[in-house]
Amino acid sequence: MRTLNVALAAALLAASAGAGGGSALLRGGNVITVAGPTLQGADILVVDGIIRQVGENLQAPPGVPVIDCRGRWVMPGIIDAHSHIALEGGVNETGALLTPETDCADIIDPEDLDIFYALTGGVTSIHTMHGSANPIGGRGIVLKLRWGATAPEMVFAGAPRTVKWALGENPKQANSPDSTRYPKTRMGVEASIRAIFEEARSYQRAWRDHQRRAAAAAKAGKPAPLPPRRDLRLEVVSDILAGKLWVRCHAYQAAEMLSILKLCQEYGVKLAAFEHGLEAYKIADELAAAGVGNAAFADFWGYKWEAFFTLPHSVAMQVRRGVVAAVASDSAERMRRLNLDAAKTVRFGGLTPDEAIRTITINAATICGTDRWVGTIQVGKHADLAVFDRHPLDAYAVCQMTLVDGNVLFDRAAVLAERAAREARVREGAPPPTTQTPPPGGKS
């Protein structure tokens, strides 16, 4: 049985890293393993996208390139648990109130330049999702930032699929005074969720009844009865009720978080995490007890009423009380400096540097359901790595290199060399570039 599990785990790892995993020996960096203490001057051997060895004086097998990381800091690739990048077109379906039938998997944009920008900040995987206009919105998806790959290749194999919910000002359209869409209150938001749960239960009953009648008819040699009308929306809600989708619930106020938690417990729904959860610090004990995580902001606040009753100590207060809290971006700009946002949890609330790093690595992976594969530097895990010139919490730190599955997809030295060459060409009289073509992505 044990052997089988190990074999299964190996197969899963191989499947998830996928073909095209790179190999490299990262030599002599200060390795922030997250799984254990930081190793000074350690090597990391990556073969076919998987971390095979971590230690001193490792030998690179023939043909495996050596990356000099001496004097640098190597950490697990940063995981952004809350993102909206790499999606084609809008992420809010405001035409209807409840839209779980929509799916971000259908609109993955592998050429979104923001994927490259994420890599420049050391981000290697993201949970990208529907917007917050709907109490129950569309399905989200975890992506590996395999810049240069196709949309299907970007999908993080094995990661649980998610569905976005939203509470508070956005679904009630509080800041769109002209909106006349129901609901306009938090009461209506919760009522709309409860209503569709009951609708989905009826729908499932109707199908069960139909299947019973159809079986009876077949037995009796009678023609099959007409089936119920298929409803794609209620089918997804049924999946939510069956726990097949992890709920990621945008929320700000402690009161609405406790209410929705109660509702989820009543219906047996898997509430994986709150999104932002700016008042999660008030109810950290309740969240920890319920096993609900929080994809939080470090200190982005004050932009609306429900974002006012918070403080940058919030993430630390959650961590101290056992909540799996991640520092997430929700922004194509903020995602490039999540390491600096993590530093704020040291300044405010007093997390240790290692605890702060966890909020952008393993905690985010746990929230995304990918912690078996990423989030730490450990043998057997994917070689998703970020290399910084200083400790990542140092305000002067600059990401130098980012690897996904052992492939170097961002190399600052290469970017600078390319930039210098271009400037030299311009000095020699070549016309400056006028196209908006992004740099070629892809595996090196």
Add this chain to the structure above:
Amino acid sequence: MKTRLALVAVVALGLSTAPAAGAPPILIRNGHLVPVVGEPIAGGDILVQDGRIAAIGVGLVAPPDARVIDATGLFVYPGFIDAFSTFGLEEISSIAATRDSRELGRDNPELHAAWAINPDTVHIAVSRLNGTTAALVAPAGGTFPGQAALIKMNGWTLPEMLLAEAAATLINFPTTPRPPGEAAIATEEKPKVDLAAKLVERIAGTLDDARAYRRLKDAARRDPALSPPPFNPKYEALQPVLDGERPVIITVEKAKDIELALSFAAQQKLRVILHGCAQGYRVASAIKAAGVPVIVDDLYTGPSEYEDGYDGAWTNVAAMAREGVTLCFSSGSALNGKDLPTFAARAVAFGMDRDEAIRALTINPARVLGVAHRLGSLEVGKDADLFLTSGDPLQITSVVQTMLIGGEVVDLDANWWNELYERWSARPRPAS
């Protein structure tokens, strides 16, 4: 008539912050002093008297009634100056009732930020936590958004906080659209009119009208037979700008528009400060040659255009600094006020000299905004606006331990975040 009365009221309001007199002296003892102007002093002391810095040195003797603040192991810096913000004009950005930064209409040079600043805004107290002791507060919107006020980050009322009620007049320059890419060039006609240049002509026209208004007024004063023009608050408000008494802050982004702004400044003979300059690096030598300082905007932003590079927002600042352009950092908004030192750190991370970055938070904005006789460095005679910090103040993990503004010790714990922290840290574990 109403307007005239209001103008008088503002002048009366403009009694600027006088440092505290009569309070007992303070001796800051044995800190690592970073005066900004002059060399750092290890184990240095600062004597604060009547709100000002009375002495700086090693082994100063405390007057008998002095309060002594031990700075052992701490760094002492002059307070940071946020050179462009909206403190007190914007509380919660999505709630219109808490926003006072953006008036209707295009040309509002007569508006004073000082009329609307809420001295009790939560953002002042939380931004002090990073060392900011003064800020320029600027309205937004239109071509002439109004006049920015320079405030200290402490005081019960606005008059107690004001350093300059009309520190600068603002002009928003147009932004030239991005040139079409190759595909668009093939299919689209190039615009025949340079829209940005046309809009700048209109701005120049407004200034010309204000000059004509002044000439009519002067003529009527000289010749009683002539009647003066009807009172025009907009043209009145522009006179100190035309006289060169008050600087103009021109907000501008693209390289081409910066060049427009520089020639506009030269033609109009204005005291110009540029703000923004996201593509300043492309024309840095021209900015330097014109002797025009630049207030850098919010650095939580991507590049202005793809070609500026993924790190363009930060390398831009470093490049302008290397060229010798006088730079000032700014938060751009009340919400980002807390991040001012981090913006500077980003510029340093991407190539700016660190000491220059510190100057861009202190003495540079003090000079550019005309208050270098009071702020911007630790020098005898200047206002005692300073802070003691556990480490490099550009590091996020450094903690400002003590802050003085006008020689008064600021209660750093009196802020909204700390209030919530104290209240909710005390919540007992719920019964399960």
